[in-house]
Amino acid sequence: MEKGTKCYVCEKGNLAKKKVAYTIFGTEVGKFEAEVCTNCGEAFFDEEVSRKISQKTKEMGLWGLESKTKIGAVGSALDIRLSKKIVEFLRLKKGEDVLVYPESRSSIRVDLVSATEKRR
Numbered sequence: 001m002e003k004g005t006k007c008y009v010c011e012k013g014n015l016a017k018k019k020v021a022y023t024i025f026g027t028e029v030g031k032f033e034a035e036v037c038t039n040c041g042e043a044f045f046d047e048e049v050s051r052k053i054s055q056k057t058k059e060m061g062l063w064g065l066e067s068k069t070k071i072g073a074v075g076s077a078l079d080i081r082l083s084k085k086i087v088e089f090l091r092l093k094k095g096e097d098v099l100v101y102p103e104s105r106s107s108i109r110v111d112l113v114s115a116t117e118k119r120r
């Protein structure tokens with residue numbers, strides 16, 4: 001990437017080399033070299049760095065936590081199955097209290113009540 005490259009997102013700022021922390025699912029994977037926009041702060045990683053990030057993410061057990069699932073039905077209520085990976089990552093237990101609410105018209109958020117109370 002040349003110096004003075006315009007940001008691909010806002011198209012206003014210039015990109016400058018900088019080490020940035022890469023965080024996924026609220027966990028910092030590490031600090032990596034990136035091109036960061038001076039205007040909007042968006043960070044771009046090149047192919048090699050992206051590969052390094054993927055590898056580290058896998059090593060940390062953070063890879064593939066996203067998974068497709070189908071909505072099932074129990075009586076008149078619907079339920080969503082959680083993958084084993086997510087269960088292990090969040091250390092979920094049967095009978096645990098969760099707070100479920102729509103984040104938008106296309107997204108559901110589930111908060112663990114125990115974790116929320118600990119934070120307070």
Ligand SMILES: [Zn+2]
Pocket residue numbers: 007008009010011012013037038039040041042
């Ligand atoms: Zn930008």
